[in-house]
Amino acid sequence: MELKKVLLIGGSGFVGSWIANRLSERGIRVTIPTRHRDNTKQLILLPTVYTVEADVHDPQALASLVHGVDAVINLVGILHDKDSSQPYGKRFAAAHVELPRKILAAMKQAGVRRLVHMSALKAASDAPSAYLRSKGDGEAMVCAAGGEFDITVFRPSVIFGPGDAFLNTFATLLRLFPILPLAGAAARFQPVYVGDVADAFAGCLGDHATFGQIYELCGPKVYTLRELVEYTASLIGRRPLVIKLPDTLARLQACMLGLLPNPPMSLDNLRSMQIDNTSNGHCNYPDWHPKRLEAVAPAYLSALSLQPRLDGYRCRARRS
Numbered sequence: 624m625e626l627k628k629v630l631l632i633g634g635s636g637f638v639g640s641w642i643a644n645r646l647s648e649r650g651i652r653v654t655i656p657t658r659h660r661d662n663t664k665q666l667i668l669l670p671t672v673y674t675v676e677a678d679v680h681d682p683q684a685l686a687s688l689v690h691g692v693d694a695v696i697n698l699v700g701i702l703h704d705k706d707s708s709q710p711y712g713k714r715f716a717a718a719h720v721e722l723p724r725k726i727l728a729a730m731k732q733a734g735v736r737r738l739v740h741m742s743a744l745k746a747a748s749d750a751p752s753a754y755l756r757s758k759g760d761g762e763a764m765v766c767a768a769g770g771e772f773d774i775t776v777f778r779p780s781v782i783f784g785p786g787d788a789f790l791n792t793f794a795t796l797l798r799l800f801p802i803l804p805l806a807g808a809a810a811r812f813q814p815v816y817v818g819d820v821a822d823a824f825a826g827c828l829g830d831h832a833t834f835g836q837i838y839e840l841c842g843p844k845v846y847t848l849r850e851l852v853e854y855t856a857s858l859i860g861r862r863p864l865v866i867k868l869p870d871t872l873a874r875l876q877a878c879m880l881g882l883l884p885n886p887p888m889s890l891d892n893l894r895s896m897q898i899d900n901t902s903n904g905h906c907n908y909p910d911w912h913p914k915r916l917e918a919v920a921p922a923y924l925s926a927l928s929l930q931p932r933l934d935g936y937r938c939r940a941r942r943s
């Protein structure tokens with residue numbers, strides 16, 4: 624299946640920028656809708672990538688974006704919704720369930736069959752967190768349309784790499800505080816490298832064997848959150864006191880952090896960590912040889928690497 628044009632919805636973010644890069648390397652024309660063009664500066668230099676300001680929740684805007692493309696990739700996802708309605712709030716519903724439904728409707732109208740959909744590891748309608756429940760319902764809805772479309776779903780564990788919001792957040796906190804009270808310290812993750820995730824998305828697009836499949840994407844090793852924080856600290860040259868918070872204090876901390884405009888943690892995130900974010904050794908994407916965290920993270924987190932130092936200078940000069 625030859626692909627010339629791809630619509631990459633949610634492509635301006637961390638994972639999307641990597642996928643855009645991979646598709647551009649293959650000479651594929653990529654359109655990335657964004658709510659704010661300023662979010663897409665990192666994509667300007669990619670020769671076959673075009674960004675457009677659009678409201679993807681508007682069916683008419685979506686119809687004109689989908690028109691004439693060979694495939695759609697949907698990456699839109701949010702981590703927080705202050706609305707605590709059950710089973711999840713309006714923002715989660717709009718981003719994770721209603722948007723995929725609208726995307727399928729627009730694809731049907733335009734006669735586009737190929738969709739690659741981003742879910743999340745452990746997403747399920749009975750999961751402990753609203754994020755995972757809404758992701759699970761979105762995934763189930765997309766899979767139910769499998770008869771009419773050629774769909775591939777990916778379910779990654781937490782994703783790391785330059786620009787990630789996971790290890791970089793801990794690195795920032797560790798640079799600021801010598802003591803880190805840690806909620807969910809025993810939670811288990813199987814972090815996966817963003818470059819491997821991007822390869823899987825780009826590689827599966829024209830591969831018929833992946834149609835109708837759901838793939839878990841995980842790295843080669845399982846870590847507790849505490850191990851990840853301590854490893855990050857070692858890379859940035861800090862020796863913090865990491866204190867495992869008991870459940871009640873962890874909930875209190877998550878509640879308070881959840882009130883911040885861009886929270887590093889919320890009560891719902893804490894609920895996600897009640898279940899292991901691991902694949903139990905069963906990652907089923909063909910030819911899957913994921914990079915080790917230790918082979919990648921030092922280059923972008925290490926105290927000696929250039930990026931964190933430049934970020935520090937920008938921050939001090941109030942230019943970040």
Ligand SMILES: NC(=O)c1ccc[n+]([C@@H]2O[C@H](COP(=O)([O-])OP(=O)(O)OC[C@H]3O[C@@H](n4cnc5c(N)ncnc54)[C@H](OP(=O)(O)O)[C@@H]3O)[C@@H](O)[C@H]2O)c1
Nearest residue numbers: 633634635636637638657658662698699700743780781782
């Ligand atoms: N990062 C991880 O560790 C991880 C792990 C498992 C699964 N995932 C899933 O992977 C996907 C991408 O994650 P990421 O880390 O790349 O996220 P990200 O950096 O936050 O990017 C999210 C993208 O979605 C768009 N977006 C966000 N809210 C939107 C809304 N309400 N309406 C329309 N577009 C919206 C943003 O576009 P604009 O702001 O430009 O409009 C942006 O392009 C998400 O679905 C996430 O759930 C991520």
